Each structure stands twice: as C-alpha cells, then as structure tokens.
Amino acid sequence: MIRVLLADDQSLVRAGFRMILRAEADLEVVGEAADGFAAVAEVEARRPDVVLMDVRMPELDGIEATARITQRWPDTKVLVLTTFDLDEVVYGALRAGASGFLLKDAPEERLVTAIRVVADGGSLFAPSVTRRLVEEFARRAPAAVPAALGDLTARELEVLTLMARGLTNGEIAREIYVTENTVKTHVARVLMKLNLRDRVQAVVTAYESGLLRPGAAAS
Numbered sequence: 001m002i003r004v005l006l007a008d009d010q011s012l013v014r015a016g017f018r019m020i021l022r023a024e025a026d027l028e029v030v031g032e033a034a035d036g037f038a039a040v041a042e043v044e045a046r047r048p049d050v051v052l053m054d055v056r057m058p059e060l061d062g063i064e065a066t067a068r069i070t071q072r073w074p075d076t077k078v079l080v081l082t083t084f085d086l087d088e089v090v091y092g093a094l095r096a097g098a099s100g101f102l103l104k105d106a107p108e109e110r111l112v113t114a115i116r117v118v119a120d121g122g123s124l125f126a127p128s129v130t131r132r133l134v135e136e137f138a139r140r141a142p143a144a145v146p147a148a149l150g151d152l153t154a155r156e157l158e159v160l161t162l163m164a165r166g167l168t169n170g171e172i173a174r175e176i177y178v179t180e181n182t183v184k185t186h187v188a189r190v191l192m193k194l195n196l197r198d199r200v201q202a203v204v205t206a207y208e209s210g211l212l213r214p215g216a217a218a219s
Helices: 009-021 036-047 062-072 088-095 107-117 127-138 147-151 155-162 168-178 181-195 199-208
Strands: 001-006 027-033 050-054 078-083 098-102
Touching: 001 009, 001 036, 001 107, 001 147, 009 027, 009 107, 027 036, 027 107, 036 062, 050 062, 050 107, 062 078, 062 088, 078 088, 078 107, 088 199, 098 107, 127 155, 155 168, 155 181, 155 199, 181 199
Parallel strands: 001 027, 001 050, 050 078, 078 098
Antiparallel strands: none
C-alpha cells in the first residue's frame, strides 16, 4: 500500500485528489495539509511514502516545505503540483529534492501513475522534459562545482554525463559496453558520493557544475 499525503491550500483540490486515489486499491490517503508548515508536521506524524505538494501555499510555500521534508525524511518522496511546466518555481522544487512534478490539470491516470513511479524510487520525467527544464535554468543560475565531484572516478563521471544527456540505464550500458546491472551500480555510487536523492538531482548537478553544457544533451 502506498501512503499519500495531500498538501494543497484549496480544499476542493484536495477533495478531488482524494476521490481519485480512493478508487485505487494500492493507494491510501493518510493525511491532508493546507499549508507548508502543516505539510511538514503531517509528514513527521504520518510518514507517508509520497507527498502531493502544491507549490504555492500560505505560511510556508511548497518549495521550502519540500526542502525540509526531503532533508529530514529522505524516504518520503515529494511530487510537486504546479500550473506551469516551465517555471523557476518548478526548478527550485527540483533543487529542493522533489522527485518530479505534475501539472494540476494532468489526466487522472497520469496522477496515479506518477504516484506509483515516485513511490518506487523513480523520477517523473521523460529525459526530454528533464533536459528542457535543466537547460532552461542552467543558463540563468550557474552554481559552484560540488567538491564531491572530484571524488568520482572517470567511469562515474562518464555515467553522470550520460545520465545528464538523458540516457536510460540500458542506453548507457550499450554506450560504454557494460551490463545494465553495472550501470545501476555506477549510478548508485554517483548518487551516494554526491549525496543526491535521485537521477533528476544528478542531472541538475551535472548542468550546474558545468560537466554538461546546455545544448549538449542527446536528441
């Protein structure tokens, strides 16, 4: 059973999500929150698997709430809800540790699938969407190179670069002539050494550090 927390300041929106999820045998709504502070408190009390997090909420916005949740309870995944798919707020949410984002007007089946993907440790981004977001904002907000990047082996740097280009594990395996299980091991080590939650944050780090430049992603 996947335990879900609904965080949105509009009660009608929460009610709509609750009705959708109630129809799914493997999903359970375990709590609701109308602002960011309440969302953090509910996560502490209920430890859900996934939080559906509205970006714009009173008291404490969804970005800061996401950062607090992912830092304190890394096993809880955050799926950000937004109105605009190319918005600096969305990029900020990714940097805060969100595992993906979903438009509020997305079809019901996409919402349900998104929750399952995120709960399973995945990220809700097709490679093209990830690249589009990261390239857009990497141009605007360059960051310092993480010191831990120097701890990566040459092979791990190669894997990180290929991840940032949007390649799947299978595609990376074919690119560097190793098994897919070996790629999974390299990915896990990259995430561990850089203290990252998932592939999305790895892609953001690759662009921000200059390891991959906007426009260099695979088509």
